Amino acid sequence: MSNPRRILVVEDDFSIRETIHMALESEGYEVVTAVNGRDGLDKIETEGGFSLVLLDLVMPIMGGLEFLSHLRENPKHAELPVLMVSATADEVSSQRADGFLRKPIDLETLLKIVPIYAREV
Amino acid sequence: MNHASKLITNIEAGNLVSRLKETILERWESQARAEVPAADAQSKRALRDSLPPFIDHLAETLRGPDEKVSDISSAEIAKEHGDDRAEQPGYTLDQVIHEYQILRRVTIQSLRAEAVMSESTSDLINDYIDFGVRKASARYSAIENDREILYKLNQKISAAELIFQRHKFEAIFRDTPAAMALWHGQDLVFELVNPSYQSVFPGRELIGRKLIDACPEFIGQDFPELLRSVMNSGIPFVGTEVMAEIAVTPGGPLEKRYFDFSYIPIPDAEGKPYGVYDHAFEVTDRVRARLQLEESQSALENTVEDLRKEREARERFVEALTHDLRTPLTAAKMAGQLLMRKVPDAKRVNTLSQRIVSNMDRADGMIRDLLDANRLKAGESIPVLFQRCDLIKITEAAVSALQDLHGPHFEIHAKSGIMEGHWDCSLIQRVIENLAGNAVKYGTSGSPVTVTLTHQEERSKISVHNFGNPISESDLSTLFTPYRRLSFAISGGQKGWGVGLTLVQGIVQAHGGSVSVESDAIHGTTFMVDLPSSVTLPHLAPANTAEHE
Numbered sequence: 001m002s003n004p005r006r007i008l009v010v011e012d013d014f015s016i017r018e019t020i021h022m023a024l025e026s027e028g029y030e031v032v033t034a035v036n037g038r039d040g041l042d043k044i045e046t047e048g049g050f051s052l053v054l055l056d057l058v059m060p061i062m063g064g065l066e067f068l069s070h071l072r073e074n075p076k077h078a079e080l081p082v083l084m085v086s087a088t089a090d091e092v093s094s095q096r097a098d099g100f101l102r103k104p105i106d107l108e109t110l111l112k113i114v115p116i117y118a119r120e121v
Numbered sequence: 122m123n124h125a126s127k128l129i130t131n132i133e134a135g136n137l138v139s140r141l142k143e144t145i146l147e148r149w150e151s152q153a154r155a156e157v158p159a160a161d162a163q164s165k166r167a168l169r170d171s172l173p174p175f176i177d178h179l180a181e182t183l184r185g186p187d188e189k190v191s192d193i194s195s196a197e198i199a200k201e202h203g204d205d206r207a208e209q210p211g212y213t214l215d216q217v218i219h220e221y222q223i224l225r226r227v228t229i230q231s232l233r234a235e236a237v238m239s240e241s242t243s244d245l246i247n248d249y250i251d252f253g254v255r256k257a258s259a260r261y262s263a264i265e266n267d268r269e270i271l272y273k274l275n276q277k278i279s280a281a282e283l284i285f286q287r288h289k290f291e292a293i294f295r296d297t298p299a300a301m302a303l304w305h306g307q308d309l310v311f312e313l314v315n316p317s318y319q320s321v322f323p324g325r326e327l328i329g330r331k332l333i334d335a336c337p338e339f340i341g342q343d344f345p346e347l348l349r350s351v352m353n354s355g356i357p358f359v360g361t362e363v364m365a366e367i368a369v370t371p372g373g374p375l376e377k378r379y380f381d382f383s384y385i386p387i388p389d390a391e392g393k394p395y396g397v398y399d400h401a402f403e404v405t406d407r408v409r410a411r412l413q414l415e416e417s418q419s420a421l422e423n424t425v426e427d428l429r430k431e432r433e434a435r436e437r438f439v440e441a442l443t444h445d446l447r448t449p450l451t452a453a454k455m456a457g458q459l460l461m462r463k464v465p466d467a468k469r470v471n472t473l474s475q476r477i478v479s480n481m482d483r484a485d486g487m488i489r490d491l492l493d494a495n496r497l498k499a500g501e502s503i504p505v506l507f508q509r510c511d512l513i514k515i516t517e518a519a520v521s522a523l524q525d526l527h528g529p530h531f532e533i534h535a536k537s538g539i540m541e542g543h544w545d546c547s548l549i550q551r552v553i554e555n556l557a558g559n560a561v562k563y564g565t566s567g568s569p570v571t572v573t574l575t576h577q578e579e580r581s582k583i584s585v586h587n588f589g590n591p592i593s594e595s596d597l598s599t600l601f602t603p604y605r606r607l608s609f610a611i612s613g614g615q616k617g618w619g620v621g622l623t624l625v626q627g628i629v630q631a632h633g634g635s636v637s638v639e640s641d642a643i644h645g646t647t648f649m650v651d652l653p654s655s656v657t658l659p660h661l662a663p664a665n666t667a668e669h670e
Contacts, residue, residue: 015452
């Protein structure tokens, strides 16, 4: 891609985080990872310029829902698209995100959905 | 006086009596009031009573043809006077007679002041008054006599009535199902007890004995003080389902009995405290039945509550299990799909293949841990296959597997070159994987997890340390309980279903070792496993050394 988009992957599990990282990178995305919600918010503030956030729901320190609340309260990042990825997320929690992917994630589905949700920066 | 020397006839005497009637009455009244104690309390009319007609009739008698007293009407007047005097309070027979003597004296003196009377006239007047005295006193006596008889009769009737009442009372007292007792005096001496009361203390002598002598088990119970308080205050006391501890045999074991009762104060004739009456019903069966019912209800409610909690725990467990199993499945599936999607370089093939295998092992480990934890929960031990193991190699294998899953957070410090022992190598590896896996999950993100190995005097120690929030006191007490996730783990959104530490403890104990934990905010959390290097445990029968995988 000539204009690679930056994706933030917020996921506490190393295997999943690194596999998504590898998959998106191989598709030409620039990938930044965070190990929990707090880490994710810090990366958004310090690095910025993200097109999309892939967000796990259950994480230590700060979970996905708390991350979303903080994100939506901040006018600077309120419009940043978020795709929630979890084995336990239900309709209620997914409503606060822009989209929802259930684990185990199908890689083909993930790679098709990401460009749809990722915004121009 | 002009007529003093003149001797008068009876007729003239009679006329003189009529003329002097008021003088006689006045003198009589004045002297009677002075000399007769009961007279002074009477009104003029009551005092004179039948005297005016009596004097009139004396005059008639003097004027009459017969020179003796025999007229029925005078007797009637005198009787009437006797009746009247008997009715008046305070009159005795002597006083009635004395009144007539005054009449006699006043009449004779009044007549003699006016005239001279013959002997026969005086006699007739004396006879007349004597006649009156006799009739009046006879009548008075008769009435008094009747009165005495009546009094005695009344006394007899009262006594009979009393006996009848007493019989009625005794019948009620004896035959009532209520337990009744009467105590008297500050020492509470048993005065009466009925059979129902006695049946509470079978074979025990009560009557005439002090309460605390007859029933020493009441020393230290409230009843003696309560009885005295009721007796002295005069205020009754009503007790409902009050428990008394009673020895069925004196000095024997105390039994809890329950009574509904009333203590009623009994004053003496002057209204001073005399004793207390007790009217009681034993309700022990009713109270016990109710208590039993309440206990059963409470037990049932507890069971329902336990079942509800168990169901909730099971639901949480299944949810956590499902979630956690999906994590390695997701990682493995995506790694496989990534391998298929592009023709990757050799390094990437190796990384992704290794990731698939690690995550399959991880899912398998979860299932294996779950089965073993269930076994421990059911009170069974984990089968152990003893073999010669190198603790450093085991630890490296465990850390390598964890690094594939969690990244490079782990450090191994071995304080001795060779650390060998007789253990089940794969089980000890699972212990390290569990403890180090927890340390990376619950420790501060990005901080290292340190596994330290030491060997001293035939014992090997494995310490797993992480920095981060300490484990609370309440969590420490249930740390190794199956399916009991730490509040920290739950509130922190961490995954897991609470079987790891149960399993760690089960495995370590099966090796004859122990596991302990230290946790505080400054030093972080350290789990310490202490293992004998060479296990020669008596419980290691061949059945326990079976292959477990």
